[in-house]
Amino acid sequence: MKHTVLLTGATGMIGRPAAMRLLEEGHRVIGVSRGEGTIDHPGYIHISCDLTRPEDVAALFDAHPCDRVVHLAALAHVTGESDLSYSRYFRENVLTSQHVFEQAAARHIPVFYASTVDVYGLNDGVITEACLPAPVGPYAETKREAEERLHALMGDTPFLTARFAPVYSPEDMHDILKRCYLKYPSVAYRVGKGTDYAFLDVDRAVAAVAAWAERDPAPSGVIDLADPEPVNTRDIVAAHGASQIICLPEFTRGLGLALARLLPGKLRLNVHKLLKPQRFDLTAGERFLNGGDPAPYVPAPPDLRGVRVLLLEGFARQNMALMPALKKLGCHLTTYNASRLDVGYASHYPDVKLVEYWNREDADASYAALIKVLQAGDYDVVIPMTDFSATLLSNHIEEVSRYAAPAVNPPEAFCRAADKQATMQTCAEAGVPCPHTLYDMTSPDQILEAGMPFPFIIKPRVGYGSIGFHVIRDEAQLRAVFDDTVKRFGPVVVQDYIPQTGTQYKCEVFLDQNGEARSAVVFDKTRWYPIDGGSTCCSASVHRPDIAADSIRLLKAMGWVGYGDVDLIEDPRDGVAKVMEVNPRITASVKVCFFAGVDFARQIVELYTGRPVTAYPDYRDGACLRYMHTDLLWFIQSPNRFRAHPSWFSFRNTTDQIFSLRDPWPFVTYTIQAFKKRKKEMEKRKR
Secondary structure, eight states, X not given: OOOEEEEESTTSTTHHHHXXXXXXXXXXXXXXXXXXXXXXXXXXXXXXXXXXXXXXXHHHHHHSOOXXXXXXXXXOXXXXXXXXXXXXXXXXXXXXXXXXXXXXHHTXXXXXXXXXXXXXXXXOSEXXXXXXXXXXSHHHHHHHHHHHHHHHHHTTSOEEEEEEOOEEBTTBOHHHXXXXXXXXXXXXXXXXXXXXXXXXXXXXXXXHHHHHHHOSSOOOEEEEEOOSSOEEHHHHHHHHOOSEEEEEOTHHHHHHHHHHTTSOHXXXXXXXXXXXXXXXXXXXXXXXHTTOOOBOOXXXXXXXXXXXXXXXXXXXXXXXXXXXXXXXXXXXXXXXXXXXXXXXXXXXXXXXXXXXXXXXXXXXXXXXHHHHHHHHSOOSEEEOOSHHHHHHHHHTHHHHHTTSEESSOOHHHHHHHHOHHXXXXXXXXXXXXXXXXXXSOOSHHHHHHHTOOSSXXXXXXXXXXXXXXXXXXXXXXXXXXXXXXXXXXXXXXXXXXXXXXXXXXXXXXXEXXXXXXXXXXXXXXXXXXXXXXXXXXXXXXXXXXXXXXXXXXXXXXXXXXXXXXXXXXXXXXXXXXXXXXXXXXXXXXXXXXXXXXXXXXXXXXXXXXXXXXXXXXXXXXXXXXXXXXXXXXXXXXXXXXXXOSSOTTOOTTEEESSOOTTSOHXXXXXXXXXXXHHHHHHHHTOX
């Protein structure tokens, strides 16, 4: 079916060839721009119109009926313009678009909107249409705002958002050449062996417009569009020539990206564009061009500016992931610290830093101090960091809820997750793989009578890290440690020992108000300390759909809501990943999830303020997190120090649990505290 297409930006780089292509394919085209048209064709009429004036846009639609709208008009990065203020970008990119979208929506006319891949901002890893945009700068911010207004206005009327990579044509190579020329055509530069960039040939952009116009009914969704193959700077220079080429060593790329962390957003983005350009999965765009459906459009998450958040236990490593994430969301952040050496006090991110009584050996006094803080303050959400604070909040959930929403589960679900024996029972009920487990063992004789083969493990039913963990290899060892373990840590769980040669995993799951999974990030425990079984000191994100599915099923069976941490180990005897425990609080390694692209801070605040929870359907592989304080101890003690994978000496695509160039002081204070507490913590983990 042929259509009458109203095409804005009809005299632009994409607009004019798009109009010609539509005319060639038999459509009628109403070209719109501020200037005069230059197309001579019986199916084409040109209208000069100021789209910033809503009354002119309404008159345009009234006078020239159409059944498709292609909106290309926009203000981009224009060289030589004297006014590139945010207000001008907003007027040209947002208000103009809104006026067009309003008229199209009122008449139920499908819309094709040309946006930009710049809306993804500093999104690391491979970008798909499911990635949440994080625009930086007025151009990207206003294009994203126009996307959102299109989504809000169109209702059931189809619309396609096409995010274009930088567009080029044989006549206009500006966007390509500025990536590798200091002065075209005489001076070019190259970093290492060259840098790959994603560009979009104007003919491919035009093909997308034509493909959309041909389809009935009009497709609706979002696509990323770029050429199938990226272009390397060495190929650009070879094609265009240069009298001088400045060759920079590869290490300058990493150095430049490290220094860029200290720069404000726009400058940091520009450095990334040059040194670490975006990489795209173009599957949805290719599918669309070949007649398939685009990806579903992902609307912007809720605005969380001004939400008041209280983070407990400022000494906890988890704070180093949550504090910058919450500040980026615009939340008002308060940290509850027991010392001025706590990372929550040393950091520059909190708006308010409290120093109050907190003692994990004195729950009643700690809770009383917390209640006074909640009564005196004005908080929307209070987030626990450790088992101790999570248990306090869950046990007093009704009272705490009078002052702020506690980010914990009610006692029934919480206790079931905290109790390792109850977790194993739930695994059995839900059909989730777990080690063979003996329940309610109160003496060595009971264990021996049950016939559990050596070696097996005993560990506290409620605990954290490797505290109270023992690998039992014979009867003498069992009798030597059992009573003392029960005396120190309470009832124990007895399980089959899975050889430590199997890979250990964690799966961080977030379930919304309806118990539906909104994210599930799997990462492996590449190294841990103590080396015979302890807490993670090096992790890397991986995709294991089987682990994610089992973890989600387990937490759903527990009646869980919100953030949950599932620990697993792959049994080398049968290759199955088996659940070891569930931690009912934020894990110390959560920073790897943020680094991989999943914002649990946003999800927590959304859930506990009654908002819809943003989904993160994907994340990037190979995001690596190190806890250098214990990773160094691992290196000293491990016989595999030079055979580790990834190499202990590799810092590529890696972040540290504590250290940050943008917030360096907490590393110093945390290190001081770590030295002071090390003897006590190692005593707890003594085998």
